[in-house]
Amino acid sequence: MTLRFFIASFTVFILVSDVAAQNELRIPAVLEGTQFDLTMAPSSHEFFAGSQTNTYGFNGSYLGPTLILEKGETVTMNVTNNIGEPTTVHWHGMHVAPEDDGGPHSVIEAGATWSPQFEVLDNATTFWYHPHLHEHTSEHVYRGLAGMIIVRDEVEASLALPRTYGVDDIPLVIQDRQFIPNRQFLFNEGGVGQQGTTIVVNGTVDPFLEAKAGIVRLRLLNGSNSRVYQVGMSDNSEMKQIGSDGGLLQNPVSLTRIRMAPGERAEILVDLNGRSGESLSLMSYSSELTRNEPGGVPAPGAPPGPPGNIDGTDFELMELRVVDADATSILAIPDNLVTIEPILESETDRVRPIILNTIGGPGTPLAINGVEMDLDIINEIVQLGDTEIWELQNRTGGPHPFHIHDIQFQILDRGGQPPAANEAGWKDVVLVYPNETVRFITRFLDFADPVTPFMYHCHFLGHEDGGMMGQFIVIDPAATAIEHPESRHNGFLISSYPNPTTSWSTISYTIPTRSQVRIDLFDSVGRHIKKLFEGYRSAGENEAVWKAGDVATGIYFIRMIVDGEVTTRSVSVVR
Numbered sequence: 165m166t167l168r169f170f171i172a173s174f175t176v177f178i179l180v181s182d183v184a185a186q187n188e189l190r191i192p193a194v195l196e197g198t199q200f201d202l203t204m205a206p207s208s209h210e211f212f213a214g215s216q217t218n219t220y221g222f223n224g225s226y227l228g229p230t231l232i233l234e235k236g237e238t239v240t241m242n243v244t245n246n247i248g249e250p251t252t253v254h255w256h257g258m259h260v261a262p263e264d265d266g267g268p269h270s271v272i273e274a275g276a277t278w279s280p281q282f283e284v285l286d287n288a289t290t291f292w293y294h295p296h297l298h299e300h301t302s303e304h305v306y307r308g309l310a311g312m313i314i315v316r317d318e319v320e321a322s323l324a325l326p327r328t329y330g331v332d333d334i335p336l337v338i339q340d341r342q343f344i345p346n347r348q349f350l351f352n353e354g355g356v357g358q359q360g361t362t363i364v365v366n367g368t369v370d371p372f373l374e375a376k377a378g379i380v381r382l383r384l385l386n387g388s389n390s391r392v393y394q395v396g397m398s399d400n401s402e403m404k405q406i407g408s409d410g411g412l413l414q415n416p417v418s419l420t421r422i423r424m425a426p427g428e429r430a431e432i433l434v435d436l437n438g439r440s441g442e443s444l445s446l447m448s449y450s451s452e453l454t455r456n457e458p459g460g461v462p463a464p465g466a467p468p469g470p471p472g473n474i475d476g477t478d479f480e481l482m483e484l485r486v487v488d489a490d491a492t493s494i495l496a497i498p499d500n501l502v503t504i505e506p507i508l509e510s511e512t513d514r515v516r517p518i519i520l521n522t523i524g525g526p527g528t529p530l531a532i533n534g535v536e537m538d539l540d541i542i543n544e545i546v547q548l549g550d551t552e553i554w555e556l557q558n559r560t561g562g563p564h565p566f567h568i569h570d571i572q573f574q575i576l577d578r579g580g581q582p583p584a585a586n587e588a589g590w591k592d593v594v595l596v597y598p599n600e601t602v603r604f605i606t607r608f609l610d611f612a613d614p615v616t617p618f619m620y621h622c623h624f625l626g627h628e629d630g631g632m633m634g635q636f637i638v639i640d641p642a643a644t645a646i647e648h649p650e651s652r653h654n655g656f657l658i659s660s661y662p663n664p665t666t667s668w669s670t671i672s673y674t675i676p677t678r679s680q681v682r683i684d685l686f687d688s689v690g691r692h693i694k695k696l697f698e699g700y701r702s703a704g705e706n707e708a709v710w711k712a713g714d715v716a717t718g719i720y721f722i723r724m725i726v727d728g729e730v731t732t733r734s735v736s737v738v739r
């Protein structure tokens with residue numbers, strides 16, 4: 165009886181403390197340098213005083229350290245997976261080779277360590293890292309696997325911006341979580357993705373930040389599985405957005421609202437000069453989200469949601485308690501930031517329609533261009549160096565935040581209109597509304613790989629896991645000759661087309677005299693797959709046709725022997 169009374173009292177205490185207590189915002193630890201050791205493991209995290217919630221974390225109980233990278237450095241990531249099941253870790257927004265990108269093909273088995281190494285090519289901005297295992301991304305992120313990446317460079321360093329991490333340069337990983345009464349996470353796969361009635365920022369429930377009465381820089385990341393936010397200040401004061409997904413904007417953009425879909429980042433400056441002693445709040449004015457955004461005003465007739473549902477309401481993300489400025493405080497906002505050279509439509513090599521739809525009409529699974537994600541299918545093939553326009557057409561009833569790996573893009577137009585000033589910089593996520601077309605332009609530079617694809621997908625993690633994702637490879641048509649241990653180039657012209665090939669493929673070659681010719685196909689590790697031709701051929705141009713539709717997707721080598729002289733070329737097969 166005493167025990168029961170004690171438990172009852174304790175429960176009441178927790179409920180009261182939810183309303184009254186405020187928790188100092190957690191600032192994730194920092195990792196810097198050129199080697200980054202990250203270990204994913206199950207843990208438990210104290211979201212609510214006295215309660216432990218089962219979680220996953222990187223190097224800790226929930227989320228992960230902030231990685232601070234310098235542009236131009238070559239970094240090694242040692243990512244150890246101790247969660248007891250396979251996963252991957254993707255460097256969201258970064259321009260890295262596909263095998264370093266951490267997409268669904270770069271599986272880290274339970275107990276294994278994955279160590280990609282790459283040069284930081286991106287400009288100063290805010291990226292993030294999170295798992296990307298197909299059909300498990302949503303759950304792994306929800307349990308706590310995510311962290312922020314800050315890239316620094318000389319241009320950003322030369323600007324008089326707040327840049328003291330955790331002091332006036334504040335990471336904010338904004339998420340929502342649904343807790344069941346014993347303070348464990350509720351997680352249901354499916355639909356748009358799990359949403360919650362509790363806002364969690366850097367793993368802190370009901371957070372406050374002590375900010376000095378100068379300029380404070382907030383690095384906003386919507387790290388939620390599916391909730392869209394409408395960020396603003398409680399006094400409706402102007403915020404200055406200085407950065408979007410892929411870098412700084414040309415000039416600070418004044419606004420009172422920033423809509424943020426999952427995966428998007430926005431760096432904002434808040435002017436707290438002269439406001440010492442005041443309290444104000446960073447809010448989400450979700451009552452203003454009326455276009456079917458998850459987390460916005462529910463559609464008429466929608467089910468009510470769980471008790472305490474915050475959809476379509478205005479709620480606090482974080483309280484700012486302003487304290488006196490000191491000698492280190494930045495007190496002014498620069499007028500100019502960086503120069504962004506527009507990619508011109510006249511440079512376009514290809515326009516690629518990307519239709520956000522379903523596999524077979526209303527009630528069928530969401531898809532892109534009518535097909536669901538299949539790890540064995542390459543959906544789009546891009547040529548290295550090309551400038552492309554991707555024409556995103558949403559033909560579903562709800563918006564989708566479209567994200568593409570490898571590149572940053574520039575939005576050309578949204579519904580035929582030029583993008584808002586804060587969407588006119590570099591982006592890697594764009595929210596596309598129903599019946600809307602968003603066109604972006606980009607260049608595919610640096611990384612070609614006919615084997616490992618990059619992803620594009622909806623960043624509502626439920627949709628992504630549900631198959632609203634596709635794969636593209638970047639191929640380099642000018643570099644089909646790959647040195648092979650056995651190869652000796654002897655001047656015979658040999659080409660294979662189309663490359664990549666899907667069904668039938670033609671090899672063409674020129675020989676100076678009538679010769680004995682043998683052509684064989686090997687896989688990427690040198691195993692003999694099949695003989696393509698053997699016999700005598702006449703001088704001049706010859707062709708051999710073979711059926712690529714019989715072999716799996718991947719890179720292969722065609723070896724041609726002409727009177728004992730060996731030539732090898734690569735060919736990529738996409739089925």
Ligand SMILES: [Cu+2]
Pocket residue numbers: 563564565622623624627628632
């Ligand atoms: Cu979606």
